[in-house]
Amino acid sequence: QVQLKESGPGLVKPSETLSLTCTVSGASMRNYYWSWIRQPAGKGLEWIGRIHGSGNTNYKPSLQSRVSMSLDTSKNQFSLNLSSVTAADTAVYYCASFRYDGDSFYPDDHWGQGTLVTVSS
Amino acid sequence: DIVVTQSPDSLAVSLGERATINCKSSHSVLQTNNKNSLAWYQQKPGQPPKVLIYWASTRASGVPDRFSGSGSGTDFTLTISSLQAEDVALYYCQQYYSAPRAFGQGTKVEIK
Numbered sequence: 012q013v014q015l016k017e018s019g020p021g022l023v024k025p026s027e028t029l030s031l032t033c034t035v036s037g038a039s040m041r042n043y044y045w046s047w048i049r050q051p052a053g054k055g056l057e058w059i060g061r062i063h064g065s066g067n068t069n070y071k072p073s074l075q076s077r078v079s080m081s082l083d084t085s086k087n088q089f090s091l092n093l094s095s096v097t098a099a100d101t102a103v104y105y106c107a108s109f110r111y112d113g114d115s116f117y118p119d120d121h122w123g124q125g126t127l128v129t130v131s132s
Numbered sequence: 133d134i135v136v137t138q139s140p141d142s143l144a145v146s147l148g149e150r151a152t153i154n155c156k157s158s159h160s161v162l163q164t165n166n167k168n169s170l171a172w173y174q175q176k177p178g179q180p181p182k183v184l185i186y187w188a189s190t191r192a193s194g195v196p197d198r199f200s201g202s203g204s205g206t207d208f209t210l211t212i213s214s215l216q217a218e219d220v221a222l223y224y225c226q227q228y229y230s231a232p233r234a235f236g237q238g239t240k241v242e243i244k
Contacts, residue, residue: 046233055234055238056226070232076187107180109228112167115165115195118171118183118226119183119228120183123178125180
């Protein structure tokens with residue numbers, strides 16, 4: 012069973028870079044896709060992007076200029092960096108995973124518990 | 133990018149009654165293998181979303197059979213056949229046909 016856990020600063024200053032890490036257990040990172048999804052308080056879910064175990068990435072176009080994702084398979088971790096943050100980036104950030112079975116992709120079916128990041132001076 | 137729209141934003145249903153949520157995709161999510169890349173999630177307060185339905189109509193493991201999904205192409209429905217107290221939650225649809233993946237805006241289900 013895939014388990015994920017987010018970690019990182021809960022408070023980030025405006026214009027700085029938000030950095031989060033997701034630690035994975037129960038799965039080989041190379042065989043899955045790893046997502047970041049966020050949810051502002053009282054609002055809906057926003058897909059930020061994903062990285063494959065090979066390192067291939069895909070980002071939401073409206074965030075692409077500020078987002079980067081990476082992974083460290085030796086530590087079973089993948090990371091999110093979001094630069095030039097504003098108050099609008101305040102949200103609960105989730106890491107999640109999905110798979111591809113050679114024929115079809117699957118939905119994000121394993122999620123971390125989420126971590127609240129507040130952007131404020 | 134595919135845009136996903138849900139309706140209604142909220143609904144209140146009596147215990148034991150049927151609840152229906154609709155989801156519309158701006159582009160067909162029907163794959164060449166005849167599977168619709170559309171999932172339904174349930175989210176309770178303080179918890180991450182949980183997959184209820186994938187391939188538009190396949191229940192995830194452990195999901196009660198009062199939850200069912202239907203539809204194809206661009207129009208989909210989640211039905212809770214007999215609402216239980218534990219079903220009070222937010223429900224989201226998601227297209228995973230193409231990147232960027234997208235969620236509907238969510239539907240809040242409450243007890244009348």
